[in-house]
Amino acid sequence: MASPSKQEKKEKTEVADQEHLRVLASDNPGASLVKNLLDGMNFLSWNRSVKIALGAKMKLGFINRKNPKPSKTADEYEQWTRADCLVFSWLLNSISKDIVESFRYINTARELWLELEARYGTSNGPMIYQLQREIASATQGTLTVLAYFGKLKKLSDELSCLVSIPSCRCGASKETADLPVADNLMQFLVGLNDSFDHVRN
Structure with a gap:
């Protein structure tokens, strides 16, 4: 069996590098990442469960800075925005309806995550x-x-x-x-x- 060429290796690397930007047909923006919604008192366990769920979906980088927002002129900007909106929606759906309204007008999943940490995770x-x-x-x-x-x-x-x-x-x-x-x-x-x-x- 012939070994893969440099071009094939390069293409595989590029696909792997873009994996976090993929949005599958089964990725429902109306879904919640966790069963127990954030209610303000359960941030620690909620935080851990959400990180595990996002890691499984290869989307953890949208909240931990590993997949930063590209410039508007970058080729992957539209893809990144779509994937970030999906993560943002999952996060909102994982927050109790009693407290979610104060987070709806934040712009990105990362900004939402930082706001949640500041409000519920630092004290x-x-x-x-x-x-x-x-x-x-x-x-x-x-x-x-x-x-x-x-x-x-x-x-x-x-x-x-x-x-x-x-x-x-x-x-x-x-x-x-x-x-x-x-x-x-x-x-x-x-x-x-x-x-x-x-x-x-």
């Missing part, structure tokens, strides 16, 4: 407080051990996204990173029902 203090409070008060109750573990894991994962641990090259960095793991284990044990006293001891 981590109250979110950190709420998560730590939920973790501290979590108990097994009527949950199965597996469901209780899943609940605590979700809360601690959300918290770790908000609280960054400084890194260094010394051994202290690893020890510092291990602290939340030990805390999570202790909280899990504390919240277990009394029937698990033998596990705690």
